[in-house]
Amino acid sequence: MQTIASDIDKIRSDFPILSRKVHNKPLVYFDNAATTQKPQVVIDAIVNYYTDLNSNVHRGVHYLSQQATTAFEDVRTKIQKFVNAEYRHEIIYTRGCTESINLVAGSWGKANIKAGDEILISALEHHSNIVPWQMLCEEKGAKLIVCPILEDGSLDMSALSALMTPSTKFLAITHISNTLGTVNPVKEITRMAHEKGIVVLIDGAQALSHMKVDVQDIDCDFYTFSAHKVYGPMGIGGLYGKEEILNAMPPWQGGGEMIKNVTFEKTTYNELPFKFEAGTPNVGDVLGFGAALDYVTAIGLDFIAAREHELLEYATEKLTADPLIRIIGRAPEKASLISFMIGNIHPYDAGTIIDQFGVAVRTGTHCTQPLMDSLGIPGTIRASFAFYNTREEIDKLMEAIVKVEQLFL
Amino acid sequence: MSKIEETTSAIINEFDIFDDWMDKYNYLIELGKSLPLIDEKYKTESNLIQGCQSRVWLHASYDGTLIHFTADSDAVITKGIANLLIRAFSEHTPQEILDSSTEFLNEIGLTQHLSPTRSNGMLSMIKQIKMYALAFKTKQAMGS
Known part of the structure; x- marks a missing residue:
C-alpha cells in the first residue's frame, strides 16, 4: 500500500x-474527459523544439530541417505502434478528433455518399461526430439515422443491427461516451457493419488514454484521436485509415506538402500520408504528442x-x-x-x-x-x-x- | 445620484457585509429563491436568453413611462443574479436604463467569480435589458 x-x-x-x-x-x-493535464516531459518536448530544433519539415536540406523531419516522422511511427496500425503512412496528422472526422466526411463522404444513402450514428455521439455528418447529409440529400441507447446508457445492439439497411453506407460511432462513460463493443459493431458492406469510423477521443487500442484487431476503417486527451498538447491529433481506403480518397485541403507536382494546368498529389497534410504542420505539438505517448507507455x-x-x-x-x-x-x-x-x-x-x-x-x-x-x-x-x-x-x-x-x- | 445608482450602491453595501465567498453565494441563492414569479405565459421561446448551461427567460412590458421586467431561470444562482438586475433596472424609464452603468456587478465581484456569458447568461441578460430600453424608447419616439 x-x-x-x-x-x-x-x-x-x-x-x-x-x-x-x-x-x-x-x-x-x-475534468480529464475534457482535457488531461500535461506531464513536464510533454511541456519540455515543446519548449525544446522551439529552443533547439525549430525549422520547417520535409523541405530543407539543411541540418535542422533534417533533424526536425526525423523527429516529426518518428512520432508517426510511435502513434502507429501505439494503435497498432499496419503501416505508418496510415496515420494522418490532424488538429484532433474533430478535424479527423471532418476530413473523412469531406473526402470519403463527398466522394461516396449519394442522395438517399444513410449514415448511421448513435445517440451517444459528441457534437463533433454528429454535425459533420449532418452537413454532409444536407449537401448530398442523404439521411442521418440515430441508433438509440438502452436505459442503462449502453448501446441498443439489436436496434443497431436492425438500422443497418442496404441504404446504410457509413457508420460513425464513439468508442467511449464522453458523457456516460459507456464503452461500446467496437470490434463486434465493426464486424456487424462490415458484413453489410458498411464503412466504419470509430471516434476514439475518450479511449486512447484509458485502454489499449488495436485498430487492426477492431478492423475499423477509420479511427480518430486527439493528443490533448492523452496527456499531450491541444491542437494536434490524428486519423488512422486503412491504406486502401485512404489511397482511394480524394485530397481534402489543398496547399503545400500535399502536392507532388504543381503547374497552373494540373497538380498531382503526394502519396500517403502527405496527401492529407496540407500546409506546414504543427511540428512542436507533434513532438509533444510523441512525448505523451512515451510517458503513457512508461507508466x-x-x-x-x-x-x-x-x-x-x-x-x-x-x-x-x-x-x-x-x-x-x-x-x-x-x-x-x-x-x-x-x-x-x-x-x-x-x-x-x-x-x-x-x-x-x-x-x-x-x-x-x-x-x-x-x-x-x-x-x-x-x-x-x-x-x-x-x-x-x-x-x-x-x-x-x-x-x-x-x-x- | 440617480435612482438606479441608489439601488446599485445599496446592493454593493449588502454584499460588502460578507467576507466569505460561500456567504455571498448563500445570499445569492436566497435572492434566487425569492425572485418574484414570472407569469408562466411569458416563459416562451422568444423570451428565452440562450446561455450554455442554464436557461433564462426575461420578459419586459412598457406602460408608456416605466419598463417592468420579470425573469426566471432553471438555475437558482442565475435567478439570484436576475433578481439583482430586476431590482436595479425594473420600474425605470428607458432613458434611465440606457444611462445607467452595470459596474456594480464588478464591484460585488460577480463578474470575476462567475464565469461569463456562456455559463450564466448574466451578460446576455444585461444586454437584453438595454436592448428593451432602446426598443421602447425608439418605439415611443416614433409614436409621438
Missing part, C-alpha cells in the same frame, strides 16, 4: 499543474486501467451511498467517468459551488445536447478521473456535494 501511495506521489509530481491552488484550495482536477496502460477502475469503483460507491444522488449511465462496461445529478439541483448551481472547493468538474450537456434531451435532463455534473487522481480527492468532491445539498435543498 505504501508503495502505491508513494508511486502516486511520484506520478503527481510529474504534472506541475497538480500542485497549484484554486480559490486558495489545492486543485482537484476531475503502462495496464497500470492506468487498474488505477482508474479503482477510482471509478470508489467514486461510484461513495456517490451511491448518498440517496439524493442519481448516477446517469450505468452501462456494465464503463470508462472512468461518472455523470450524476444531485436531486433536481441544476448542474450549473452545483458546479458553481463545487468549484469553490477547488474541485474542477464539468457541468452541462457535455456537447451531447441530443443525448441530454433524450434523457430529459438539463445536463449533468461529470467527474472524470485520470490515474493521477486519488481517493482523498474523491472525498473532497463528496464534501463539496454535502455543501451543495445544504445550500439548495
